Amino acid sequence: xxxxxxxxxDMIPFGRYNxxxxxxxxxxxxxxxxxxxxxxxxxxxxxxxxxxxNAQSMLGQKILKEIGQTGVPCINVSNACAxxxxxxxxxxxxxxxxxxxxxxxxxxxxxxxxxxxxxxFEGPPxxxxxxxxxxxxxxxxxxxxxAQKYGTTIEQFAEIAVKNHFxxxxxxxxxxRSETPLEDVxxxxxxxxxxTKLMCSANVDGAAALVLVSEKKARELGMSRAVRIRASxxxxxxxxxxxxMMFDPNSVTRLAAAQAYEMAGLSPQDLDxxxxxxxxxxxxxxxxxxxxxxxxxxxxxxxDSGATRLGGRIPVNVxxxxxxxxxxxxxxxxxxxxxxxxxxxxxxxxRQVRDAxxxxxxxxxxxxxxxxxxxxxx
Amino acid sequence: MAPRPGHxxxxxxxxxxxxxxxxxxxxxxxxxxxxxxACRACADRTPPAPFKSPETGRLWTWTVVQRSYxxxxxxFVSAVVDLDGGLTLKxxxxxxxxxxxxxxxxxxxxxxxxxxxxxxxxxxxxxxHFTVAxxx
Ligand SMILES: [Zn+2]
Numbered sequence: 001x002x003x004x005x006x007x008x009x010d011m012i013p014f015g016r017y018n019x020x021x022x023x024x025x026x027x028x029x030x031x032x033x034x035x036x037x038x039x040x041x042x043x044x045x046x047x048x049x050x051x052x053x054n055a056q057s058m059l060g061q062k063i064l065k066e067i068g069q070t071g072v073p074c075i076n077v078s079n080a081c082a083x084x085x086x087x088x089x090x091x092x093x094x095x096x097x098x099x100x101x102x103x104x105x106x107x108x109x110x111x112x113x114x115x116x117x118x119x120x121f122e123g124p125p126x127x128x129x130x131x132x133x134x135x136x137x138x139x140x141x142x143x144x145x146x147a148q149k150y151g152t153t154i155e156q157f158a159e160i161a162v163k164n165h166f167x168x169x170x171x172x173x174x175x176x177r178s179e180t181p182l183e184d185v186x187x188x189x190x191x192x193x194x195x196t197k198l199m200c201s202a203n204v205d206g207a208a209a210l211v212l213v214s215e216k217k218a219r220e221l222g223m224s225r226a227v228r229i230r231a232s233x234x235x236x237x238x239x240x241x242x243x244x245m246m247f248d249p250n251s252v253t254r255l256a257a258a259q260a261y262e263m264a265g266l267s268p269q270d271l272d273x274x275x276x277x278x279x280x281x282x283x284x285x286x287x288x289x290x291x292x293x294x295x296x297x298x299x300x301x302x303x304d305s306g307a308t309r310l311g312g313r314i315p316v317n318v319x320x321x322x323x324x325x326x327x328x329x330x331x332x333x334x335x336x337x338x339x340x341x342x343x344x345x346x347x348x349x350x351r352q353v354r355d356a357x358x359x360x361x362x363x364x365x366x367x368x369x370x371x372x373x374x375x376x377x378x
Numbered sequence: 379m380a381p382r383p384g385h386x387x388x389x390x391x392x393x394x395x396x397x398x399x400x401x402x403x404x405x406x407x408x409x410x411x412x413x414x415x416a417c418r419a420c421a422d423r424t425p426p427a428p429f430k431s432p433e434t435g436r437l438w439t440w441t442v443v444q445r446s447y448x449x450x451x452x453x454f455v456s457a458v459v460d461l462d463g464g465l466t467l468k469x470x471x472x473x474x475x476x477x478x479x480x481x482x483x484x485x486x487x488x489x490x491x492x493x494x495x496x497x498x499x500x501x502x503x504x505x506x507h508f509t510v511a512x513x514x
Binding site: 114123124126127128129130131132133134136137140141142144145148189190191192193194195239241242244245246 | 385411442446447452460464467469497
């Protein structure tokens with residue numbers, strides 16, 4: 001069975017689009033990815049469309065009404081923050097199965113404004129009475145487990161934000177492109193200890209798209225800019241004793257990582273670049289260990305060492321990450337892969353990771369889902 | 379009007395006294411906070427059986443919430459508490475200095491009026507919070 005290749009990739013600049021709908025944003029990203037691949041929507045056999053909040057509105061069909069109603073199947077998916085990776089994986093499955101030669105995966109989102117989180121229950125509004133269900137609090141609590149076990153400090157968590165905000169200064173498509181020194185990160189509004197405002201991801205709009213093709217088609221189209229998908233993995237949360245009272249970002253990611261490395265026949269040491277789900281600064285340190293980028297308990301010293309900064313041993317979130325590039329929920333998983341694709345092709349300019357050949361993209365959906373893709377320049 | 383449970387783990391006995399209910403799998407011992415059709419841990423088809431949970435336990439993790447949704451009073455301590463007997467609950471810890479908080483700190487559950495609100499028929503809610511064990 002042949003491999004699956006990414007032939008086209010694009011994302012729109014992330015930010016606020018008050019005068020445009022989420023499907024217009026998605027359509028723009030699809031056109032960008034098609035242009036990047038030198039293809040037309042008429043070439044595409046199926047559309048896998050992701051949006052956490054609007055998948056049920058027939059997102060894929062709305063996109064085709066903008067750019068060409070070719071009559072192909074549209075599969076609309078919602079899987080929390082892993083929605084985008086889910087669309088890409090379903091696209092990968094379809095080509096792997098030999099059903100299509102060329103498909104599009106697109107993620108598009110206009111997030112609701114304000115702080116996200118919370119679940120319905122008939123009773124008094126639980127927030128504050130029974131702890132907090134807000135996303136910052138939930139991830140703060142996960143970070144505090146690490147802090148208690150390994151002595152990780154608020155400064156180490158804050159350095160994640162310093163690094164990713166620095167990276168974003170080199171990404172013209174990032175929503176926030178200002179450097180934030182450590183003092184600024186620590187002095188910004190405390191949301192839920194140890195998370196300050198600058199350690200929480202940016203709630204913005206955005207869209208990103210990929211064109212996936214079969215190996216046969218990639219050879220016809222030319223392999224010079226093709227990127228091979230070495231692993232495509234999606235997991236749901238395995239049983240953990242405190243789940244769901246305590247959200248566990250770790251086990252679902254570890255399950256996906258083990259499967260991804262096995263599918264790719266690679267180990268973490270083989271990676272040149274990683275885009276991981278830094279929805280909150282504490283999460284990046286947890287995922288260093290979940291993805292095997294360092295040993296257990298060494299996430300804090302990994303950020304201290306500078307290894308995950310541009311120019312380090314294994315640069316992480318060179319795009320600026322969710323913290324500063326932004327986190328339009330359903331687009332995030334596709335956008336992480338767009339960054340890896342463009343890095344592997346050597347097309348990102350100032351933030352280029354030298355000689356990047358193999359990259360990993362990870363997302364984590366609350367509830368829970370993890371998606372991991374490992375990509376290699378063809 | 380008789381008070382109603384304001385949290386899914388609270389039940390009220392025949393004399394009107396609240397208690398905590400968890401569910402334990404007879405096959406693997408896993409404890410979960412809600413009834414399920416089979417065991418989510420081992421997939422055994424006998425549903426985990428209800429049990430009355432102890433109301434003492436230990437702090438697993440926490441955060442001090444300084445900003446929440448609009449209208450929610452801050453700051454407050456949001457905590458994940460492992461109760462003796464295996465049930466884990468999320469709750470607010472009251473009357474504690476943040477500097478006192480550490481993993482394994484003994485805590486006790488205290489029933490309250492869930493902020494004083496009522497349901498649409500006027501029945502008061504029963505809620506709970508945690509305090510440091512050994513304190514009034
Ligand atoms: Zn069981």
